[in-house]
Amino acid sequence: MNRLETDQRTDISVKRENAILIGVELRHPSPNAAESLQELRALSESAGAITVGMMLQRREQLDAKYYIGRGKVEQLAQRIKQEDADVVIFDDDLSPAQLREIEAVCECKVLDRSELILDIFASRARTHEAKLQVELAQLEYTAPRLRGMWTHLERIAGAGGATGAGVVGGIGTRGPGERQIEIDRRIVSRRVAMLKRQIASIDRRKIRQVRSRQEHFNVSLVGYTNAGKSTLMNALTDAGVGTEDRLFATLDTKTTRWNLGGGVYALLSDTVGFIRRLPHHLVASFRATLEEAIHADLLFHVVDASAPNAWEQYQAVTKVLEDLGCAGHSTLVLLNKIDIAEDQAAVQILNHKLPEAMCISARTGNGLPELVEKVRLLVSGTPQRATVQLSNGDGRAIAFIEKYAEVLARRYVDSIVEMDVVIGSALLARLQEKFPSSKVLNCT
Numbered sequence: 001m002n003r004l005e006t007d008q009r010t011d012i013s014v015k016r017e018n019a020i021l022i023g024v025e026l027r028h029p030s031p032n033a034a035e036s037l038q039e040l041r042a043l044s045e046s047a048g049a050i051t052v053g054m055m056l057q058r059r060e061q062l063d064a065k066y067y068i069g070r071g072k073v074e075q076l077a078q079r080i081k082q083e084d085a086d087v088v089i090f091d092d093d094l095s096p097a098q099l100r101e102i103e104a105v106c107e108c109k110v111l112d113r114s115e116l117i118l119d120i121f122a123s124r125a126r127t128h129e130a131k132l133q134v135e136l137a138q139l140e141y142t143a144p145r146l147r148g149m150w151t152h153l154e155r156i157a158g159a160g161g162a163t164g165a166g167v168v169g170g171i172g173t174r175g176p177g178e179r180q181i182e183i184d185r186r187i188v189s190r191r192v193a194m195l196k197r198q199i200a201s202i203d204r205r206k207i208r209q210v211r212s213r214q215e216h217f218n219v220s221l222v223g224y225t226n227a228g229k230s231t232l233m234n235a236l237t238d239a240g241v242g243t244e245d246r247l248f249a250t251l252d253t254k255t256t257r258w259n260l261g262g263g264v265y266a267l268l269s270d271t272v273g274f275i276r277r278l279p280h281h282l283v284a285s286f287r288a289t290l291e292e293a294i295h296a297d298l299l300f301h302v303v304d305a306s307a308p309n310a311w312e313q314y315q316a317v318t319k320v321l322e323d324l325g326c327a328g329h330s331t332l333v334l335l336n337k338i339d340i341a342e343d344q345a346a347v348q349i350l351n352h353k354l355p356e357a358m359c360i361s362a363r364t365g366n367g368l369p370e371l372v373e374k375v376r377l378l379v380s381g382t383p384q385r386a387t388v389q390l391s392n393g394d395g396r397a398i399a400f401i402e403k404y405a406e407v408l409a410r411r412y413v414d415s416i417v418e419m420d421v422v423i424g425s426a427l428l429a430r431l432q433e434k435f436p437s438s439k440v441l442n443c444t
């Protein structure tokens with residue numbers, strides 16, 4: 001048995017491993033390939049690897065067998081020895097056959113971009129829901145590419161479905177791939193079917209949960225990873241969510257009440273960040289986590305205006321939102337980190353492309369009062385006079401009016417209470433939606 005069959009891709013952990021990163025630039029020099037490689041560096045460091053080398057290959061076309069060509073792979077093998085590298089990470093997605101061929105020459109573990117992202121997600125998943133979602137995505141993407149994972153699967157399948165993702169002991173011990181036994185694809189497909197069933201039931205629960213919040217105005221934070229979504233959430237509410245200067249700090253959704261002043265509230269949800277070329281399986285499995293975004297009344301699209309590739313990041317997020325069916329949602333773009341955006345001209349160009357965007361700093365609080373005021377108006381609408389008729393026994397509807405409207409007069413006729421009020425147009429619409437038995441007699 002050769003070395004490759006025994007120890008190379010038995011797991012995809014890169015924690016504390018020396019990594020060489022490879023990007024490919026086709027034909028014309030494009031800034032994207034270099035930027036993307038820098039992002040791969042941030043990703044691999046987020047996963048705990050130490051970058052010992054980076055190579056950007058210019059090629060006319062990709063090599064079907066070796067991706068960067070046999071000659072380059074041989075050069076890479078030399079470099080691996082020189083740098084004492086443990087892992088090579090490609091900035092593109094490779095086929096299982098390409099991974100195998102390259103590993104055979106390099107004699108070290110080779111990963112692709114999607115596997116790396118899945119690896120980070122696996123190490124960060126904390127809730128049961130997130131763990132199931134990551135495990136499903138990993139199985140579907142990585143399983144055909146791994147050897148020696150089946151024992152692990154058998155163990156977790158036998159343990160009644162506790163997921164392997166996120167187990168204490170570092171990335172190396174979580175996710176598929178601990179010991180090696182004979183490949184048994186049936187175990188995987190059974191596990192996949194089981195995970196899908198469990199996730200579907202979480203999805204249903206989640207949809208019910210999100211629907212139950214429909215009477216509120218729901219705002220969801222979306223944006224590129226590290227854009228400052230969680231920092232903004234903390235600046236606007238007392239949610240106290242974790243923030244970190246690394247990619248994919250947040251994986252689970254948190255929803256908090258957001259006091260907009262004047263008795264007006266909204267619900268604000270922070271959720272997982274996006275990245276360009278987010279693995280498709282991950283988006284599919286994270287649908288439930290992104291349910292808040294899908295059903296939000298308003299999306300805050302947070303953009304890191306200090307990033308040199310802010311526009312590309314904006315476009316990458318827009319693309320994921322389209323995939324999630326959120327393209328038509330009303331969205332407010334927030335150009336964040338304006339306090340450290342050194343290239344003012346670049347910010348102006350960004351603002352020109354996105355004229356409705358607001359400039360803010362979640363860190364210094366710059367622009368946040370204006371943001372709160374804008375949302376308060378959106379939630380409550382323009383104030384107007386109205387006469388509303390409610391059943392005298394409908395305590396919740398009366399409480400809603402008393403909370404959100406200024407009551408000018410109140411008349412009781414049999415079991416009906418008639419109120420003259422001043423109320424925001426959006427709140428009046430919500431009253432009618434939430435309490436269909438309420439009647440609005442006149443409105444000016």
Ligand SMILES: Nc1nc2c(ncn2[C@@H]2O[C@H](COP(=O)(O)OP(=O)(O)OP(=O)(O)O)[C@@H](O)[C@H]2O)c(=O)[nH]1
Pocket residue numbers: 223224225226227228229230231232242243244245246247248249250251271272273274336337338339340360361362363364
């Ligand atoms: N200077 C500055 N730094 C900011 C600002 N907003 C966020 N940051 C920093 O940017 C980093 C990322 O912030 P997070 O709030 O964790 O970003 P996120 O969008 O939630 O990231 P993920 O959860 O990984 O998707 C942290 O180090 C923050 O302190 C800002 O307005 N100005």
Ligand SMILES: [Mg+2]
Pocket residue numbers: 229230231242243249250271
């Ligand atoms: Mg976050």
